[in-house]
Amino acid sequence: MGTPRLLAGLDRDPRLDREAHLAAHGPLPRYASDELVDLAADIDLRGRGGAGFPFARKLRAVIGSAREREGQTAVVVNGSEGEPSCLKDKALLLHAPHLVLDGALLAAAAVGAEEVVVAVTRADVERSVRDAVAERGPGGRRVRVARLPERFVTGEGTAMVGGLNGGAALPSGRRVRTSERGLGGVPTLLSNTETYAQLAVAARMGAPDYRAAGLPSEPGTVLLTVAGQTVVETPTGTSLAYILDLCGTRTGQGVLVGGYHGRWLDPGAARSADVSRGSLSAFGAVLGAGAVLPLPEDTCPAGEVARVTRWMAKESAGQCGPCVRGLPGLADVLEDAVRGGGRGALDAVEARLRAVRGRGACSHPDGTSHFVASALAAFPEEFRDHALGSGCGRRIVGALPLPQDESPPERLVVDWTLCKGHGLCVDVLPDVVRLDADGFPAEASMPVPGHLRPKALRAVRRCPALALRIQE
Structure with missing residues (x-):
């Protein structure tokens, strides 16, 4: 919505290689360390992975730790995005990887890091980033791509550092600041994919032009994943309901904002809220990693x-x-x-x-x-x-996306040669079975979620006509 920044050029090319990237964004300017910190502070750049920590403070912390220890530093791009409701960072690394690398290399120059590590969990993302690194050719700071297990907790800071250090990609359980001790034990700047891409955009535009979009208090644009499938770039301050409408959906029964560690907005709040920290906090919600999940009327x-x-x-x-x-x-x-x-x-x-x-x-x-x-x-x-037993009579349609199960769900199958339309099945299993206008099951084959299997077995046993069976 509006002039694209992070997604510039993707209306012409599905993936921006090095040449297309430079044509869309132009060359990357050089910044001294203090200049980059000032830029990040001036535009109030926040981490876009969930916590929203000020990026300038991260830069200062790593620079300060390195000076105290007179040692090395590292830069890590968190491209794990282990939540199935979020696709924005995957989209950047698949379609505009050079923008992310630009931001990471700018940050590496500011903190004095000799290496940038891009941590990913998907094979297609890994290939895209490796291709982008190869397109840049030799010279400059080294960029390494590391593949970690695809799990929800992989993106937690200590889990990511642990995995990159050769251990298990699991949270350490200790309050360790990566800015003090991270990759290889050195002060590490760790932030998510979109944060580095925003830094690269701001470095080219300069603070005044960057602040021209969005709210004065929260300048710039943000990436959202709507309904687990559509990635949108929008200026801050845009109506949430307007975004849903453009994506072909509605507020429905409510909207989950911030993903599976997020909060629900009722329909009224969802229609009133804007895409900004201030607006969402008034409703007790946070934008988090940018997942926006409307719940349709036809699901439970x-x-x-x-x-x-x-x-x-x-x-x-x-x-x-x-x-x-x-x-x-x-x-x-x-x-x-x-x-x-x-x-x-x-x-x-x-x-x-x-x-x-x-x-x-x-x-x-x-x-x-x-x-x-x-x-x-x-x-x-x-x-x-x-x-209390009455239920809502609606099925679960998977509006809150989860990874594909390794095996397809079992199904409740109707034998039409035997079914007499008694309707006892819908009494036992209202979340799976719906009746048509004549009182017969509306479908001949219906998926049964694992947690409803006991009720499905009861429906099979209770059918007077023996017209139901469970089939893998």
Whole structure:
């Protein structure tokens, strides 16, 4: 929306090689160390990976640590993006990798680093970055591409540094500042892909022109991933509802902002909010990694949230009690509530949330518990109706994206030669079965989520005509 900056040139070429990159953006100017710090401070550049930490402060911290120790420094590009609802950093590294490398090399010159490491988790992203490095030819600072496991927690700072240092890509559980001790034990500047791309754009434009777009208090543009599939560049201050409309979707039942460690906005708040830290904070939300997930009217909110919670429990580091026991336990009681476990099940969810909060070795337990708590506050009637047995009658359509399962889900199959339209199946399994106008199942084959398999078996057993079966 508006004049593209990060995405400039992609209307003509699907991927900008070195030549196309220079044609779209021009040559990269040189900056002295203090000049680059001043530029980052002047445009209030914040980390675009979730925490929103001021980039100028990171630069100063690494420069200061290096001076105190009179040693080496390193620069790391966090291109892991382990959350399935986020695609913006993958999009940059696949389609505009030279812009990211420009920003990282500018930062490396400022902190005196001899090497830049780009950490990725996907094979296609790795190939794209390696191709970009080769296109630049020999000379200058070394750029190394490293492949790490594709997991949600890989992007956490100590997890990434641990993986790059040859260990497990898991959070250390210690409050270690990478600006003091990071890659190879040296002061390390670590930030995400979009942050470095924004730095490269600002270096070419200069602070006054960069600040011409967006809000005076939050200048520039941001990248958003809308509905887990569309990457959009927008000036800050743009209406969230307007962005959803341009992407062909609506606020629906609500909008999850910030991904699976984010917060839910009800439809009214989503229609009122702008894309800015100030606007979203007024509604108790943060932009985080830029994921914007509207929930359509035809899906089950409780089922969608339970499905993500189970995945988040599996994606934990597995190193402390809140991760090993707390998150799987939270997923268990939440699924029990969605299956009709009664008021006691909802009380158990609240108890699990209290037990997890503030006790994890990293932010994953807190982030997941806040996601669930926000959903309970946004959809109280949905969770209550499910817990008390009536449910909502809607299926789970996967509006909150998760990685593809290794094996396809089981399916509930109707034998039309036997079905008499008794309708008992929809009473048992309202989240899977819908009836048509004549009272028969609307579909002959329906996917059954794993957590609903017990109910599917009950539906098969209860069918008087023996017209149902479960098929892999």
